[in-house]
Amino acid sequence: MTPHVLVVEDEEALAELLKYNLEREGYRVTVAQDGEEALIVSAETAPDLVLLDWMVPKVPGIEVCRRLRARPEARNTPIVMLTARGEEGERIRGLDTGADDYITKPFSMSELLARLRAVMRRIRPGLADDKLRLGDITIDRVAHRVRRAAREVHLGPTEFRLLDHLMQHAGRVFSREQLLDAVWGSDVYVEARTVDVHIGRLRKALNAEGENDPIRTVRSAGYAFDLSA
Numbered sequence: 001m002t003p004h005v006l007v008v009e010d011e012e013a014l015a016e017l018l019k020y021n022l023e024r025e026g027y028r029v030t031v032a033q034d035g036e037e038a039l040i041v042s043a044e045t046a047p048d049l050v051l052l053d054w055m056v057p058k059v060p061g062i063e064v065c066r067r068l069r070a071r072p073e074a075r076n077t078p079i080v081m082l083t084a085r086g087e088e089g090e091r092i093r094g095l096d097t098g099a100d101d102y103i104t105k106p107f108s109m110s111e112l113l114a115r116l117r118a119v120m121r122r123i124r125p126g127l128a129d130d131k132l133r134l135g136d137i138t139i140d141r142v143a144h145r146v147r148r149a150a151r152e153v154h155l156g157p158t159e160f161r162l163l164d165h166l167m168q169h170a171g172r173v174f175s176r177e178q179l180l181d182a183v184w185g186s187d188v189y190v191e192a193r194t195v196d197v198h199i200g201r202l203r204k205a206l207n208a209e210g211e212n213d214p215i216r217t218v219r220s221a222g223y224a225f226d227l228s229a
Contacts, residue, residue, distance in 0.1 A: 035059025054083030
């Protein structure tokens, strides 16, 4: 079953960004631009998770949260509040109203997606299918497995993290230094050419004879995951 996420966000650009990234993670997404619409939509088709901005028009996010929690069918629906408010008192108020987690703007998309997965695992474990699928490649983060079409791809821990990061940001070119920070960590000293070695190992494991290589090398820039490569 594909989890259904209701995104309640009135900033159109952010709503589209959230929708794009959530759909890429395998969620089905509905966007509501104000609190009134969110309450109507959630009554018509119960979402599996609500990503709720605090400051939405018509009915404020905190009131949407309260009303959802008053509905028997929504009492166990995960609700994650999204807001620019960072004061401790506001966070406590949101949690006391029934929110399951609280993410403050600005945020990184990878952190938000990780927090949503954690909430789903905790509250709706049956829906927490922590997988990333692009084309014929699937990463299962829970089982720590990778499949390409019908075959299993055997990767070492570093190659697994490298592929996960590139697939999360498909199409974006990362320099070797950026990949070192993201995959190895900024507090670990590793030579930049180490990235080339692990990219080579990843390609060897990922690409069987006749299969397209999704890892694109951009000369003097770095690497990207690109299904059209």
